[in-house]
Amino acid sequence: MLNLHSGLDTAMVATGNSFAVATIVGTTGSTPHPIGTSMLIHADGSTTSSLSGGCVEGAVHAAALEALEDGRERREHYGYSPTDAFAVGLTCGGEIDVHIAPFAPDSSMHEVLDLLATFHATDPVALIRRIDIGSTGSVLVPNPAQLGLHDLAELLAPVVGQNASSLAATLSFQLVAGGRTGIVGLEGEGASCAETPIELLVESRLSPPRMIVFGANTFAEELLKLAPMLGYQSTLCDPRAAFTLQPRFNTADEISTVWPHEYLAAEIAAGRIDSRTVLCILTHDPKFEIPLLTLALRQPVAYIGAMGSRSSHEARMLALRGERVSEQELARLHSPIGLDLQAGTAAEVAISIAAEIIASRSEHATMSPLNTRSGSIHSRPQSRSRAKPAAAGQTMTQEDPAWT
Known part of the structure; x- marks a missing residue:
């Protein structure tokens, strides 16, 4: 949701208006936007931001209006079907999972978005929210790099419950402090008594490098x-x-x-x-x-x-x-x-330097023309780490790596 700040009109999400938030919570292959990218669908049918540049917007819009009608969250999966010309999917060949949550006129999400709109595009901020179906709750964290583990646990207590706050903070801390985005799952006695484990979307942005x-x-x-x-x-x-x-x-x-x-x-x-x-x-x-x-x-x-x-x-x-x-x-x-682009002007040399800087961020960068390669264009391997705290059973963290 941190992508919304540039187009956020607080008047459109003010108390008294209903809206839905559609968020990418899973990606496979080449996709236009990463995990955490969100789109608002307002009760009047208008939208703020985009998830795919047009590929699946119509289907997401329809699902969001349905969610606003029945008041229920849902998850939708969008892929690519080369055999069905009428199938909804991404023309780039990737797949995305979208979490769609409706918010009533008196929802606390109005306050979250209202506060988010006060941040500048480069201000450090983190947003942590529940995305397991049937649950809501979120917390906005200014200056995430300065937040301690204990402080994070206290902030998360109203979102996940006191029993799960320490575990949630432990699993979320590296994402929050490192300016990264990822999905954190909690299950076991310390996490929840419900059948569905707690799932958190962690989005964090630090000051610019x-x-x-x-x-x-x-x-x-x-x-x-x-x-x-x-x-x-x-x-x-x-x-x-x-x-x-x-x-x-x-x-x-x-x-x-x-x-x-x-x-x-x-x-x-x-x-x-x-x-x-x-x-x-x-x-x-x-x-x-x-x-x-x-x-x-x-x-x-x-x-x-x-x-x-x-x-x-x-x-x-x-x-x-x-x-x-x-x-x-x-x-x-x-x-x-710089990279060997056979640059001739100062501007071209600067581009060659910028290209090398970008390539240096990822070990997957080959610096070769895309038409000489096969496989996915966007190499976004998801790193997974698993741990089994004695009091909480199995936990899983799924990260969407970010160079920042």
Whole structure:
């Protein structure tokens, strides 16, 4: 449901209006949107957002209106049938499971959506809600990365019951704190006395990851334009104020004229560098690069790339070895930076760098043309972990991996 914030009109879900929420809770193969994507169907037939870009919207809309009519939740499965021209399904060949829940005019979901609408698109927030049939309840969590396990258990108690709150918090915590989305199932004595186990949809969004670009030049100018499209909060760092403070770099969220290695050291000390951070060194100058890379390659960041020719790369590696940077640390460096797209312009070079950053997020990225591959285009393997707490029987967590 976190996808709804951009199109959410609180007047449409204000107390006094009925609506249904249709949410993707399972995916197989190539699908337009991931688990957690939601669509509102209002009592007057209007809709907010989309689940599939049009493939199954009509069927979901009809099922949601039925749910509003009889007041019952339901699950619908939509796949692809090559033999039935009139079958409802995804033209991309994948399959989705959709949970559809109606909400009455006095439902607490009105308050949840009203509060969600107050968040900015990049604000950190988590939403946890019951999706097992016959149950409702949800909780909105601001600043999920700062939430402790005990605090999460207290927030979940009204949603799952006091007996199940600790187990639910334990299984949900990594998703919430890591800004990830997934389905958490609880069963056993500690979870519920009902035949149907408790099922939670956990959606969490953290503050945007950072892209720090070192070196104020034309390549940096173009790369900074791409940063917001990729979801990054951007910083340009170059101690040469005459270059750095030019208006063409105003697309950066932050500009620093501190020496690169000093800036990075200060950000590390302040706790503003994490495992999602991307570092792009475009300085072309060893006096900036070597101290910076010596520090950067020892940090658990997502990506480190440095621009330069083959000869510059060899000289760079030699200098870094002279600074006692290990071979294991050197192996993390993307140098020369970017993918081989035969880029000719600064904008094309920036695209090649962005493409490598995207590819580095997943071990399944082949960086080869899709027409040379077979199988699913979108490799979204669902990781499953199972545990058997003594007091609660079997539990299962199904995750939809997210690079953030």
